[in-house]
Amino acid sequence: MDEQSTAGLNEQTKRPLGQSMGLGGDPSKLADYYNDWATTYDRDVGETDEQYGLPGSVLIALDAAAEQIPSLRDTAITVLDAGCGTGRVAVALAANGYSCIDGVDLSPEMVALAERRTRPDGSPLYRRLESGVDLTTPPTAGWVAHAELVVVGGVFTIGHIPPIAIHQVAKLVKAGGVLITTVRPGYYDTTDYADVSAAFAASPAADLLAEFESLPYTEDSDGRYFVYRIN
Numbered sequence: 486m487d488e489q490s491t492a493g494l495n496e497q498t499k500r501p502l503g504q505s506m507g508l509g510g511d512p513s514k515l516a517d518y519y520n521d522w523a524t525t526y527d528r529d530v531g532e533t534d535e536q537y538g539l540p541g542s543v544l545i546a547l548d549a550a551a552e553q554i555p556s557l558r559d560t561a562i563t564v565l566d567a568g569c570g571t572g573r574v575a576v577a578l579a580a581n582g583y584s585c586i587d588g589v590d591l592s593p594e595m596v597a598l599a600e601r602r603t604r605p606d607g608s609p610l611y612r613r614l615e616s617g618v619d620l621t622t623p624p625t626a627g628w629v630a631h632a633e634l635v636v637v638g639g640v641f642t643i644g645h646i647p648p649i650a651i652h653q654v655a656k657l658v659k660a661g662g663v664l665i666t667t668v669r670p671g672y673y674d675t676t677d678y679a680d681v682s683a684a685f686a687a688s689p690a691a692d693l694l695a696e697f698e699s700l701p702y703t704e705d706s707d708g709r710y711f712v713y714r715i716n
């Protein structure tokens with residue numbers, strides 16, 4: 486979580502101010518941080534769409550992508566929720582019919598909670614889940630070019646992964662597929678995300694299909710949403 490988010494949550498949860506900023510993108514510290522937070526994460530970010538707007542905003546970004554790539558409306562495509570946490574993004578995708586959702590994350594405790602989620606018919610929400618996956622490093626063979634749609638929700642944020650990690654997460658996407666990222670203003674303004682994104686979209690590797698400057702994210706902040714086609 487970035488500074489604004491940590492400050493906002495602190496009022497509700499008394500989590501130490503600035504704690505996540507001090508993690509400095511260190512995977513083992515991030516895993517510990519989220520392992521400790523896992524059981525109260527959903528309550529803390531808010532259970533409702535009004536409180537935690539990110540999943541609903543991902544659907545808006547996905548709709549924009551599908552305007553240009555109609556095959557994304559096929560709910561049988563493989564979707565990868567990268568940095569899945571407890572599964573909030575997958576809940577929204579499943580509610581819109583997506584049936585093959587996989588997830589990866591650093592934190593075993595967050596993934597353990599994602600694993601418990603079920604669909605209305607009682608089947609698991611996720612098809613396949615893996616913890617201990619670091620999105621800043623090259624993906625293992627099993628995840629390379631894995632999904633038609635990859636969503637990285639809430640991970641391009643201060644103290645978590647750097648903008649340059651976009652090149653690693655892009656490797657998770659099948660050629661012709663789509664990558665959606667979410668970026669809070671505090672991160673966008675203090676990192677080189679804009680430059681990295683522009684260079685990425687200008688390269689043969691990707692095209693920027695859509696950018697939303699302000700859509701709901703957490704209760705205290707909107708965020709930017711980026712939609713890239715991976716070539």
Ligand SMILES: C[S@@+](CC[C@H](N)C(=O)[O-])C[C@H]1O[C@@H](n2cnc3c(N)ncnc32)[C@H](O)[C@@H]1O
Pocket residue numbers: 486512515516519539567568569570571572573574589590591592595618619620621637638639640645646
């Ligand atoms: C703010 S939470 C967002 C979780 C979920 N996407 C959501 O919207 O609720 C950030 C997640 O990113 C994960 N994370 C942080 N750094 C990571 C990294 N380098 N690789 C993979 N996951 C990471 C954390 O474990 C945590 O589950």
